[in-house]
Amino acid sequence: MSYKNLVDEVKKGLPSGNYLLAASDRFLHAEAAELVRGIVPPGERDFNFHAFDLLSAEQEKPSFDQILDVVNTVPFFGGRKYVLVENFQKAVKKDLKKLEGYFQHPSESTVLILMHEGSLKKDVKESLRGVKHIVLDIREADMPAWIREKAGLKGLDLARDAADYLLAVIGPDLGMLSTEIEKMMLLGKTVIEEGDIREITEGKRTFGAFDLINAIRSRDVEKTFRIYSVLRETEEAYSLLGALNWQYAQMMGEKKSPGEKDHLYNVFRLLNRADMGIKTGGFYPLELLLVRLLRLSAPR
16 A cells, blocks of 8 residues: 555545554655644644654653553544554564554554554564555655645645656655645645746746756857856756756657667666766766766767
8 A cells, every 4th residue: 555545544534443654764754644633623633633752762752551541541522533653663572462452452432553664574564463554655656646646635736747847856855845845835826737846946047957958969068067057056966867857858759860869868878877876976977977968979
């Protein structure tokens, strides 16, 4: 199951009663916690929403006896109570035994949500049989769908090409993507197109990735690096590479001669090499990419 499955479950009020949410990205833990918290009306949260963190300072660290006491207490205002346990990967064997006992006769009025960082160990899986397990991690191929889902939760209708463009420009950093979605809310419109994304991400910049590509195609070394020096002041290396990828992909989608297609295949090989270098070397691989693109023979 995926992040979208969690959103669907939350919309129904988490009907299964007991959940294990696993993710390696801490941002997704925070997102999930906020979704769960949002189920409870603001005036009831002090009573019917409880969050525990197993990584709290030792003197404040809750015991599972304390947690289960809260879980088994009848909720105020009627309805249901939601108990969230963060960093469940820190639970020890005696905690798992207590949970096994609880799951034999779980509270019908409380939803228990266990949040686990990283992959599950075998003994944890065995202890949590019958608990609904949702893996929140998002593959890069699924990120456009996540972007649109996230925007939808904010009341925004984000076009598919706009989501693709945002991912290309910002890169697969979920926190940064979420920030850009928050910016969209300031536009005062509910339907967001690709042009709106350009406005948000580029603002009033003099140059964009398309200008950089035009300079490269013109073999204008001075202009290429002048534009690049402007862009690197406002862009992360990975984001700028993503924008180049997107622009070249747009070109690939147009009708091209065999020679032009061969040229673009060579471009994508260089972009892929730069991608691997940027993950470990900051901006330098991007500068090397520009040199190699300028040296690449012109398309026939």
